[in-house]
Amino acid sequence: MNREKLVKLIETLIRTHSPCGNEKEIDGLLMAEFRKHCPRVWQDPAGNVIGLIPGPKKAKRGPMAIGTHKDEIGMIVKRVEEDGRVTLESTGGSQAWIYGEGAIDILGDKGIVTGVLSFGAR
Structure with missing residues (x-):
């Protein structure tokens, strides 16, 4: 590759x-x-x-494994305000402020909505 x-x-x-x-x-x-x-x-x-991926039968070295996480920490929508603002609840032991402000995807039953993660009254 x-x-x-x-x-x-x-x-x-x-x-x-x-x-x-x-x-x-x-x-x-x-x-x-x-x-x-x-x-x-x-x-x-x-x-x-x-x-x-099998190695050669007479390999001089032992097997090798590579591992990583495939999931990401998400947040759950706690409340949707009349003006469209969304209140999130953290999952997985993380807090929203760690991610900073920026674009996010809100995954819903009827599709994906793009949002902006922000803090306070902006």
Whole structure:
């Protein structure tokens, strides 16, 4: 994989929704990408996506595993004000102020709404 393709893949992974407990979107992407490079791909009962690339039978080194988190810390909409402002409740032990101000995606049953994370009366 060349640098340009790698950067594009990383951008896609970063932009893929994966809030804790709702990782279906990232699971599909990971399974598809792993299938391009791994002869065996599966998802275990805990939801981990695993790709196996067998090494040579007489390898001088032992097996290697690479792991990472696939989910992201999300927030739950606590209240929607009449003017459209949304109050969020943190999940996963994080606080909204840690992320700073900026664009966010609000995932709903009927679609995705783009919002702006801000603090106080602005």
